[in-house]
Amino acid sequence: MKTAVVIFPGSNCDQDVIHAVRTTLGTEVAEVWHRENDLPSGTDLVILPGGFSYGDYLRSGAMAARSPVMKSVARHGGKGGLILGICNGFQVLTEARLLPGVLLPNRTLSFICRPCFLRVENTATPFTNRFPKGQVVQFPIAHGDGLYSLPEDELKALEDRGGVVFRYASPEGIADDNGNPNGSLNNIAGIISPEGNILGLMPHPERASEALLGGEDGCLFWQSILSFLEKGGR
Amino acid sequence: MDFSRYGIRKEEFEAASSVLGREPNECELRILGVMWSEHCSYKSTKRLLRLFPNKGPKVVLGPGENAGIVDLGDGIGAAFKAESHNHPSAVAPYQGAATGVGGIIRDILALGARPVASMDGLFFGDPGHPRTAALSSGIVRGVGDYGNAVGVPTVGGKTVYDPAYNDNPLLNAFCLGFVKLDRIVSSQTARPGQAVILLGSKTGRDGIAGAAFASVELSDDSKESRPSIQIGDPFAEKMLIEACLELQEKELIVSMQDMGAAGITSSSSEIAAKSGVGMTLHFDRVPLREKDMEPWEIALSESQERMLLIAEHGKVDEIMSIAEKWELDCAVIGETFEGDGYSILFNGEEVASLPPSLICDGCPQIHWPSKLPVDLEKRRELELDDLPLPDDWNEALDALLTLPSLAPKQWIYDQYDSMVQVNTVKGPGHPVSVLRVKGRDSLVAMVFDADPWKCYLDPFRGGAETVARTARALAVAGAEPLGLTDCLNFPSPEVPEQYWVLEECVKGMAACCEAIGCPVVSGNVSLYNESPEGAILPTPVVGTVGIIPSFREYLPSGNWDEGDVLFMVGPCNTSLAGSRYLRSRNLPLSGRPLEFWGEAEKDFIQRALRTARSGAASSGRAIAGGGLAAALVKDSAESGKGAAVSLGIPTRKDVVLFGEGGARALYSVPMGKVPLFKVIWNGYPCIVLGRVGGSSLEVEDAFGFTVEELGKKWRIR
Numbered sequence: 030m031k032t033a034v035v036i037f038p039g040s041n042c043d044q045d046v047i048h049a050v051r052t053t054l055g056t057e058v059a060e061v062w063h064r065e066n067d068l069p070s071g072t073d074l075v076i077l078p079g080g081f082s083y084g085d086y087l088r089s090g091a092m093a094a095r096s097p098v099m100k101s102v103a104r105h106g107g108k109g110g111l112i113l114g115i116c117n118g119f120q121v122l123t124e125a126r127l128l129p130g131v132l133l134p135n136r137t138l139s140f141i142c143r144p145c146f147l148r149v150e151n152t153a154t155p156f157t158n159r160f161p162k163g164q165v166v167q168f169p170i171a172h173g174d175g176l177y178s179l180p181e182d183e184l185k186a187l188e189d190r191g192g193v194v195f196r197y198a199s200p201e202g203i204a205d206d207n208g209n210p211n212g213s214l215n216n217i218a219g220i221i222s223p224e225g226n227i228l229g230l231m232p233h234p235e236r237a238s239e240a241l242l243g244g245e246d247g248c249l250f251w252q253s254i255l256s257f258l259e260k261g262g263r
Numbered sequence: 264m265d266f267s268r269y270g271i272r273k274e275e276f277e278a279a280s281s282v283l284g285r286e287p288n289e290c291e292l293r294i295l296g297v298m299w300s301e302h303c304s305y306k307s308t309k310r311l312l313r314l315f316p317n318k319g320p321k322v323v324l325g326p327g328e329n330a331g332i333v334d335l336g337d338g339i340g341a342a343f344k345a346e347s348h349n350h351p352s353a354v355a356p357y358q359g360a361a362t363g364v365g366g367i368i369r370d371i372l373a374l375g376a377r378p379v380a381s382m383d384g385l386f387f388g389d390p391g392h393p394r395t396a397a398l399s400s401g402i403v404r405g406v407g408d409y410g411n412a413v414g415v416p417t418v419g420g421k422t423v424y425d426p427a428y429n430d431n432p433l434l435n436a437f438c439l440g441f442v443k444l445d446r447i448v449s450s451q452t453a454r455p456g457q458a459v460i461l462l463g464s465k466t467g468r469d470g471i472a473g474a475a476f477a478s479v480e481l482s483d484d485s486k487e488s489r490p491s492i493q494i495g496d497p498f499a500e501k502m503l504i505e506a507c508l509e510l511q512e513k514e515l516i517v518s519m520q521d522m523g524a525a526g527i528t529s530s531s532s533e534i535a536a537k538s539g540v541g542m543t544l545h546f547d548r549v550p551l552r553e554k555d556m557e558p559w560e561i562a563l564s565e566s567q568e569r570m571l572l573i574a575e576h577g578k579v580d581e582i583m584s585i586a587e588k589w590e591l592d593c594a595v596i597g598e599t600f601e602g603d604g605y606s607i608l609f610n611g612e613e614v615a616s617l618p619p620s621l622i623c624d625g626c627p628q629i630h631w632p633s634k635l636p637v638d639l640e641k642r643r644e645l646e647l648d649d650l651p652l653p654d655d656w657n658e659a660l661d662a663l664l665t666l667p668s669l670a671p672k673q674w675i676y677d678q679y680d681s682m683v684q685v686n687t688v689k690g691p692g693h694p695v696s697v698l699r700v701k702g703r704d705s706l707v708a709m710v711f712d713a714d715p716w717k718c719y720l721d722p723f724r725g726g727a728e729t730v731a732r733t734a735r736a737l738a739v740a741g742a743e744p745l746g747l748t749d750c751l752n753f754p755s756p757e758v759p760e761q762y763w764v765l766e767e768c769v770k771g772m773a774a775c776c777e778a779i780g781c782p783v784v785s786g787n788v789s790l791y792n793e794s795p796e797g798a799i800l801p802t803p804v805v806g807t808v809g810i811i812p813s814f815r816e817y818l819p820s821g822n823w824d825e826g827d828v829l830f831m832v833g834p835c836n837t838s839l840a841g842s843r844y845l846r847s848r849n850l851p852l853s854g855r856p857l858e859f860w861g862e863a864e865k866d867f868i869q870r871a872l873r874t875a876r877s878g879a880a881s882s883g884r885a886i887a888g889g890g891l892a893a894a895l896v897k898d899s900a901e902s903g904k905g906a907a908v909s910l911g912i913p914t915r916k917d918v919v920l921f922g923e924g925g926a927r928a929l930y931s932v933p934m935g936k937v938p939l940f941k942v943i944w945n946g947y948p949c950i951v952l953g954r955v956g957g958s959s960l961e962v963e964d965a966f967g968f969t970v971e972e973l974g975k976k977w978r979i980r
Binding site: 038039041042044045048049062079080081083084085086139140141142143169171173233235236239241242243 | 404407408411412413414496497498499501502588589590676677678679680681682683684685686687688699701814
């Protein structure tokens with residue numbers, strides 16, 4: 030399994046996600062600067078990390094979505110290659126129209142950093158196949174613009190096709206407003222593309238991948254990707 | 264020559280003229296006015312700061328550099344410093360706080376260290392005061408937005424509310440970085456014949472002479488000081504961090520200095536003075552944000568996110584290409600030469616020529632007169648006989664826990680990314696913040712604390728108590744204190760009674776540092792924190808850093824186990840003087856805090872370290888604000904477990920439960936470890952309080968709450 034982590038100016042979770050992949054899977058990770066035109070050959074998984082690309086100055090993810098490297102990221106996705114966008118990376122994916130919807134400012138109008146409980150809604154994905162369906166996991170969030178929104182008909186279509194992979198929930202797995210930190214429609218925390226190869230999520234699995242840091246729920250996330258690829262997925 | 268309009272005193276003007284053999288010109292006077300301000304020169308406090316011990320077996324770098332460094336072992340050091348940004352935060356809370364965070368991060372970066380954690384000291388006015396909400400929310404957003412974007416987690420801090428900060432809120436920012444000890448970058452290593460390079464944002468008119476602004480009292484026309492406020496750009500700072508660390512990694516620079524107060528002038532003249540070289544700067548080569556800037560404006564601009572680099576000429580091209588990669592401006596603006604000269608050229612004309620030694624070390628020191636405050640004895644009057652015990656202990660405890668200074672600060676910490684960089688083992692809201700060091704067993708622990716009320720009532724004891732609190736918290740967690748940094752926030756030293764308080768506080772802090780063997784490795788002084796409405800409380804803030812050999816030897820708080828025995832170690836007969844409890848009963852700030860006892864502090868630290876490292880307890884918490892009662896409540900709520908506690912002590916129950924001060928801790932000890940625990944604490948006051956168990960915390964003949972109720976009162980993650 031070969032992972033490429035794209036680094037935009039202002040990315041700040043790139044080293045965190047590299048650390049998580051290396052420590053949980055021990056597989057190869059390459060850093061790709063945003064000005065590159067090509068991904069390293071043989072890349073299985075592209076990760077767009079969290080952070081504040083271009084300072085979030087225009088709109089979160091808007092400038093990064095137009096970086097040179099994004100053309101080859103889109104090509105990689107078009108060929109069915111795996112793409113994972115975490116936090117700012119999710120915002121970049123929506124700005125690049127590789128995933129539907131937008132991420133609006135949290136309903137508190139403030140940045141929120143705290144551990145969150147998520148219910149795994151769809152386990153038939155390359156990113157979640159090791160989780161039992163309905164399992165509640167704890168990943169932290171850290172974002173100012175995490176309110177996932179899209180028009181009602183598109184939202185329904187997303188739900189109908191099982192596009193919602195993670196939903197904010199209570200520790201008991203109840204996905205109601207109490208468990209919703211940012212006001213996301215339908216408590217949506219993470220979604221996947223119709224083809225099932227591009228995942229975007231606001232919470233940070235890389236921050237929940239070591240017992241020392243208070244949680245290991247993220248390990249299954251990384252192991253799911255490895256299992257998928259080892260079984261011949263691409 | 265009207266030197267006073269540049270903030271220069273008569274004797275300073277004379278000193279400068281005598282060194283130069285002529286009168287300084289206007290540009291030079293402006294430079295000296297800023298560089299000789301209190302903020303940059305420490306002219307009122309240098310003498311006092313010498314009282315701090317600054318050497319120790321673990322000290323790699325002491326005061327005088329951009330930050331101090333202590334040895335963490337394995338060739339790694341922790342570089343850390345705290346700095347105040349009080350005046351800017353009072354006038355423009357959001358930008359003032361943001362640039363405070365940015366500035367301290369660059370101080371750490373200047374040593375070649377990667378900034379890995381921040382903490383903040385926030386001192387706000389009365390929550391009911393009309394300005395407090397806007398100031399506090401602006402400052403908190405400023406700290407958060409900057410730290411979050413730049414990717415340095417805010418892992419802890421201290422928040423205090425008191426009417427004394429109504430007009431003068433304080434923002435102290437602490438930052439810590441990790442550095443390879445053989446790769447420390449210094450500001451003392453420039454040599455003649457090297458290039459002087461400016462890296463980072465363009466220079467504009469923002470923040471001109473901000474350091475001078477920070478060295479006078481705030482007045483009603485302080486709003487006109489808005490041009491003295493800097494604007495922060497965390498995105499540029501993130502680029503600057505990565506670029507500087509890449510330059511250091513590739514060994515392309517010989518010296519580096521951040522541009523904080525007094526911008527290009529201070530950074531360049533300090534490198535020149537410390538390295539013992541001369542410097543010529545060509546101001547027409549400085550990338551500017553605005554047209555037609557005067558040379559003195561360029562000299563003193565405090566535009567943010569800039570660093571000064573010194574490099575061999577042969578490395579300049581490679582430096583330029585790294586700057587280009589990180590999309591930063593970069594320009595060679597001068598060169599070093601042999602000698603004690605510092606010359607600024609603008610369009611071929613020399614506009615200033617001063618010896619760096621004069622700029623950096625030439626300011627005459629000031630010995631302000633010192634006088635015992637006349638009302639000090641009156642402040643200390645506290646007659647316990649006139650203070651009835653609470654009728655309703657539950658109500659008394661409620662009042663204590665809702666005191667803004669003691670109540671949980673989740674609304675603040677939620678706005679801070681406390682986890683980025685994936686090192687945070689224990690984040691905000693805990694007595695000690697703990698980071699792991701990737702690839703190593705050891706953990707770094709840190710505390711940022713203050714107790715201005717004790718300092719007001721007895722500056723010596725309060726100063727000592729402030730340092731001691733940080734060391735106790737670390738030791739209980741299993742962290743050996745290695746060194747500390749401090750921000751001395753005080754009002755004008757020109758009032759003899761206020762200078763006396765400053766002096767006594769420093770003496771008390773120094774006494775504690777000596778007693779426990781914890782040196783001061785860096786720090787900052789912020790004076791003139793007063794306005795027409797009044798002066799702040801004397802507020803020394805201390806950030807202490809310690810090391811825990813491994814995770815096994817870390818003792819958490821709020822970790823009671825069913826059946827554990829609860830112990831309190833330390834004296835029962837503490838003091839209500841200046842306590843949170845008195846505040847919660849709306850009583851005036853009064854009383855005399857406990858006498859400082861250095862031997863006991865040292866003894867406590869050794870025993871607490873043994874307790875943590877031998878695994879003799881399942882949970883430990885140094886008793887601090889709110890006394891034993893607050894410690895019991897926090898531990899019970901966080902553990903989600905109750906306890907039955909009885910205080911079989913003849914001392915007044917309010918003093919036992921709510922008294923503050925002294926080296927004390929609350930421990931929860933598994934039954935099987937009780938003999939070991941008792942051996943460790945043999946010869947130190949140590950009493951059994953009760954057992955952990957049940958669904959409520961019951962203190963005999965005092966208060967009782969269910970654990971569920973406590974969870975709501977002390978909501979913490």
